[in-house]
Amino acid sequence: MPMSIHDTTNAHELATGVFADEVVAVESGSRLADFLREATAANHSVIPFGGRRSLATGNPTEPARFGLDLTGLTGILSYEPADLTLSVRAGTTLADIQRALGEGGQELPIDVPFPDVTTIGGLVATGFVGPRRLRSGSLRDLLIGCEFVRGDGLLAKAGGMVVKNVSGFEIPRFLHGSWGALAVLTSVNLKVTPMARxxxxxxxxxxxxxxxxxxxxxxxxxxxxxxxxxxxxxxxxxxxxxxxxxxxxxxxxxxxxxxxxxxxxxxxxxxxxxxxxxxxxxxxYAEDNSKTVLALGARPRDIRALATRIGDVTAGDESAIQVSPGFGSLRIMTPTDGEDLATGIVALAAADGANYVLESASPALRSSLPTWGAEPEGIEVMRSVKRQFDPGGILNLGRLPV
Amino acid sequence: MDRQQLLEELERIVGHDGIRHRPVDLLVYEYDGSVDGAVDTAAPTAVVLPRSTDQVSAIVKLAKRADLPVVARGAGTGLSGGAVAQRGGIIVSLTRMDRVLDVNLLDRTALVEPGVINLELSDGVRDQGLFFAPDPSSQKACTIGGNVAENSGGPHCLKYGVTTNHILGLEIVLPNGEVIWTRTAQDGYGGLDLTAAVVGSEGMFGIVTKALVKLTPIPAATTVMLAAFGSLDDASRAVTSIIAAGNLPASLEMMDNLTIQAVEPAYHAGYPMDAAAVLLIESDGHPVEVAESVEEIEALCREAGATSLRSADTAAERDLLWKGRKMALAAMGRLAPNYYLHDTVVPRSRLPETLETVEAIARHHKLQIANVFHAGDGNLHPLMLFDRRKPGDVERILEASHDLIHECVRVGGMLSGEHGIGTEKRGYMTLVFSESDLRAMAGLKEAFDPDQRFNPEKVIPTGYMCGEVKQLHLQAMQQQHGIVPV
Incomplete structure (x- = not known):
């Protein structure tokens, strides 16, 4: 069995409003598979986490039996500069990855909030996309393979260590932005690029x-x-x-x-x-629980109207707005007491049919506002995938509306 | 439901001119672009050519009632048997759904129906300074729907990525007839990235009826270089040093002497007939960036032993250099009546030894193998030349294929870089994936399509779907092909 960690300072509150009875750490894929198989059998809920940079985003999860600490699952498994490929364990931080790539004159051309603590597994799971998406894309575009453990404990891999590959279904990219609701990543394979001079x-x-x-x-x-x-x-x-x-x-x-x-x-x-x-x-503009942070997605053609309306609502207060007009991303940050403001913005976004997620908010605001925008189309298929990957329904309960 | 009743109901959905069912009309739909012999042909019960999403949905609902398989098909240029109706049933040909519904310059997107032809989409938006980046060799004929199903690549995916990197959302008909729009996981989207799952799923998860595709701005400058080499090894070393020096060309293609012998007399692209290999290298981007990188790449080619170098800056010169590459497959008819094209992909640094292995396999099986491929991606395209009419030729290429695939996998490669698994390479999936890996893939299929309605008997080897017996399949593989999965 995995070792239990008794963290005296923060054993139960993994992030603001996110609780687990016990925190366990795993250092290998096979251990993780055993753990999740047993957790499914015992019907124990699990919240996996890496650098905890986005752990409070989305719906408040129910308190879990276990917090699953993946930060010990670190290290580069293979890096071939001549192949422009990297395979790395999921708990490795982005700073460590960029450092190793830098020695080969290469990099991942993506934006990463807090690279010293953000793990590659966490970044894939949360599907974070920054301003460089305009030209270089996001981590989704660089994923070429992964190893993962499904909720039911099945340890599997998909993709490979080649930069172009259509052998089998595209599970690595599908897990991008799945918020740990289907499987826990143990390693990811990435396409890297020459470092910009x-x-x-x-x-x-x-x-x-x-x-x-x-x-x-x-x-x-x-x-x-x-x-x-x-x-x-x-x-x-x-x-x-x-x-x-x-x-x-x-x-x-x-x-x-x-x-x-x-x-x-x-x-x-x-x-x-x-x-x-x-x-x-x-x-x-990353998750920060001393503020309220909302992330919105809209069509670039609609972003001006949406941003202007939001600007009208927030005029004269301490709010800050960041817009990527080229691909329709918008982040708004308001002081914690700006709850009415957040409610107003959410109403605007919803009226526009824009996607949104509450990335940071006080527990009170989280429980009073729907944290995700409109229910996605194809929800029945998504639930069916959830049942296949996590039949016991133990992973990240309620985080995503699937 | 008997055949007559089925045909009548299908006709009610798509109209008299939207259905084919006479044996002579069905014959062409027994095939796609793959080699007869490597892929079994099979006749569908009927082919329908719908004009709307509603019609596709009605066809799928009817197929469900009749308990028949449904196979979606675009231009039929696929090379792995993906569009062949292995278990019969209904082929849904989407070629009449061929409208570009919207192009938006601010969004840099096009909303298209699945039957739009790849090159026609790019041609249609070029005046607005945009193009659709995936450019498979078949781009004059293949459809966007087919590109989505196969996750197609092309020479320019070294820099621009493959189809999946250019699809923002899909309208699909699910196996129960329901119509949904998939999205990609992005800011504020509280759902799973079904788009990622559907692209490359070879028509097994849903039938694409609309695609929202990303359009890419045409770079400000483009230069194509042609470098000739005295040996394949020199050309491979040039590839490695170009990448190692921190260049990421838009494309980096290699052609060997046998390919040059076929191409040059046909198209006069200017490839030196005595070169052991040529590299076609395209650099694009900011004019200053391109000028500097061209200089650097030319120097690296010289260092690697290039015997001649040419570069083309005008569109006409570039097109001529590219013509030889893009028409290479067509030119093979000058060398042999048939060819079998492979699509294995290896880590780029293993290219030199893999090319030696290809030569050894050619010698061992007494075959001519031409190489024309995406060197920058490590995506090989060995063309095994043969004559179907000669007894034993098909068997020889199948044996050589078996050796080739095993050797590529041995150096860390994969079965297919861009052509798909289909039925052609389905038996080889156990070479690269474990039972658990295949169970996970099968689980995804079952989540979308529990009845195995869409494109059955593709990609996942028999034995991984519910209720199947793996051992039987392994036995059959051994008996039929002498393949012992590891």
Missing amino acids: ADGTLLAAFDDVGLAIDAAHRLIAAEPSIEACVVTSDRDGVRVSARSVGRAGAVAASLDSFAQCLGSEVARLEVEESRAFWRELVNQ
């Missing part, structure tokens, strides 16, 4: 969010190789931040054309400054 960001100021979004759309249309473009509205005012990565000459030339297209340049950030800026930006 240079990195640069141009910041431009605007008078209001609507105008900034219009400018961002124009910029994205004019610049096919733009890496990321985000509109933010916060105490620094309204800004468009546009990023370019690649060879130094191309980055410098891109920033010049960004400046020309946007006008109103306020700053240019080079290499390390640029990287730090985007790290900070992503961290700022």
Whole structure:
């Protein structure tokens, strides 16, 4: 049996409002398979976790019998720079992964909040997508294989260690964003890319969010190789931040054309400054239980209207908004006491048919607001998949509406 | 339900001109693009050509009542038997659902019906500065629905990814006739990523009736280089050093001398006839980026022993260089009446030894094997040349195929990079997947399709669905093909 950990400081509250009677740790796939098989037999509920960076997102889970700590499941299983592939155990942090890849002159071209604690398994399970989705995509695009244990204890793998593969069904990508409701990842295989030689960001100021979004759309249309473009509205005012990565000459030339297209340049950030800026930006809008954070998804064509309406609701308070107009992502952060505000925003999103999820909120707000937007189509198929993968219904009860 | 009643009910759904059932009309639907001999042919009871999602849904509901299998089909260019109705039943040909319903420039998406032809979609949005990135060799004929089913690739997926990276949502008809829209897991979406599951599921989970696809902006600059080498090994080393130096070309293709012998006299693309191999390397992106990377790649090719180098910047020059590559399969008719095309994929660094293995297999089985493939992805396409009319030729290529697949798997490779498993490679799945792996895949299939209504007897070897007996299958595999699964 897995070893029990008696964490004296935080044994039961895994994250705000997320409780488990006992925390267990596993260090191997076969141990994990035994554990989940026994938990299914005994009808014990389980909340798997890695860096606990997104553990409170979504519906409040019922208190579980076990919290399953996967942070001991670490290490790189295989890394072949010449193949541009990496296989890594699920509890490995993104910082460790990027460090190892960096030694081979390579990287994962994705945004990661809090890479020092965020684990690769957690990032796959929660399907986090950051501003670089505009050009480089997300982790979903880099997944080429994985090993996992289903809720019923079946240890299996899918995909492989080749960058292109249609041998068998696409389970790795299907588990991306499944919020640990189907299976627990033990390792993932990823396609990696050569590290960008240079990195640069141009910041431009605007008078209001609507105008900034219009400018961002124009910029994205004019610049096919733009890496990321985000509109933010916060105490620094309204800004468009546009990023370019690649060879130094191309980055410098891109920033010049960004400046020309946007006008109103306020700053240019080079290499390390640029990287730090985007790290900070992503961290700022990640789950943080001292604030209320809502993530919305809408069509790019609708994002201006939605952001403007939300801007009207939040005008004059401490809220901050981050919009990726190119792919219709919007995050709003309000102070904890802004519960009426959050309720208003959720109502706007729901009226627009936009997806949304409450990433951070006080337990009181979580229980008073529906945390996910409209029920997804195909819910019966999703429930049928859940029954196949987790017949005992022990994994992450209630987190997703499946 | 008897056959006559079935035909009448189908006709009520799709109209008189939407159904085929005479034996002579069904004959063509016994095949897809795969090699006769590697894939069994089978006749459907009827073929229907619906024009709407409602019709597809009604057909599926009727099939459920009649307890008949349903096989979705696009252009029939597939190479693994995926569109052949192994157990008979109804083939739903989606070629009449071929409208582009919406193109949105802000969203960079197109909403299309499944019968839209891949290249026509790209051609239709090119004026707006966009294209649909997956570009399989069959792109002049193959459909988006077929691309979704097979998760098709193409030369440019080295940089741009395969079909799954370009599908944002799908309208599908489920095996009970229900119509749903799938989504991808993204901001605020509280559901499972059914899109990820359906793409590449070879028509076994749902029938795609609409697809919301991502369109990619056309890069500001594109250069195609042609590098010739005196040996396959030199060309392979160039591939490795280009990647190792931190370049990610849009595509990186290799053709060997046998391929050049077939292609050059036919299309005059300018490939040196005496080269042991040529690399076709495309670099795209920001003009400054492209200029610098072309310089670097050319230097690396020279270091690896390139005997000649050419580059093309204009669209006409680029198209000519690409023509030889894209028409390579068609040109094989100059060398032999038939070919059997493989699609194994190996880790890129194992390419040199794998190419040697391919040569050894050719010698051992006294076959000519031409290589034209996606070197950057490690995705081999050995073309085994043969003559179906010669006794023993089909058996020889099947034996050589068996050796090839085993050797590729031995170096960490997989069965298929982009052509799919279908029935063709279904018997080999146990080489790369354990019983547990296959049970997990079968579980996903059963969640979508508990009655095994859609495209039965594909991908998952017999024995993994509920109620099947694995041992029987293994026995049959051994008797029929001499294959002993590990």
